[in-house]
Amino acid sequence: AQTVTQSQPEMSVQEAETVTLSCTYDTSESDYYLFWYKQPPSRQMILVIRQEAYKQQNATENRFSVNFQKAAKSFSLKISDSQLGDAAMYFCAYRSAYEGNTPLVFGKGTRLSVIA
């Protein structure tokens, strides 16, 4: 079974600075997807960024980018120019690509605080 580990329960960053959230995963599969979701106090789970395992290029989405290291099974999220609205729980998630409707496997999350 796949597992996702987020080793940082809490992180903080100064506004306008850069922060990196760590995620590692364990799988024997070669084709899969990785995601970062953000859950603000409203509890709405919002997709931040998505990476296909077969793509070597790291995904980017505006101020958010990932460092995907397939051999190391590492998938970190970098947030640049942090804003107060970035404060939230961040979840790393894995999804197998072998079956159409396989569910997500989530890490325990990292709570990010942004200091003004």
Added chain:
Amino acid sequence: ETGVTQTPRHLVMGMTNKKSLKCEQHLGHNAMYWYKQSAKKPLELMFVYNFKEQTENNSVPSRFSPECPNSSHLFLHLHTLQPEDSALYLCASLAFRDSQDTQYFGPGTRLTVL
């Protein structure tokens, strides 16, 4: 707004009550999911429906009963719950033929069992 709605947003019920949670998506997705989010635990998958057919039941107690009458609606029927069932219940949907292959979540129902 993700296109997935859940009602009610908050629910307080006693252990002898029967209630239902509703999830609705108008994204044309063909798979729907129930997840449970408890404090200090990872999100736990409860049920998966694919084209209205349940394809996965993740060892969920029978006091939780899902229903998927069509591909746009998903219910979670609750009866004789326990206080430890208090949690945020999240619904998600997916179009696995969509190139994005991404689950979209509803806002959740915050359930408190007294």
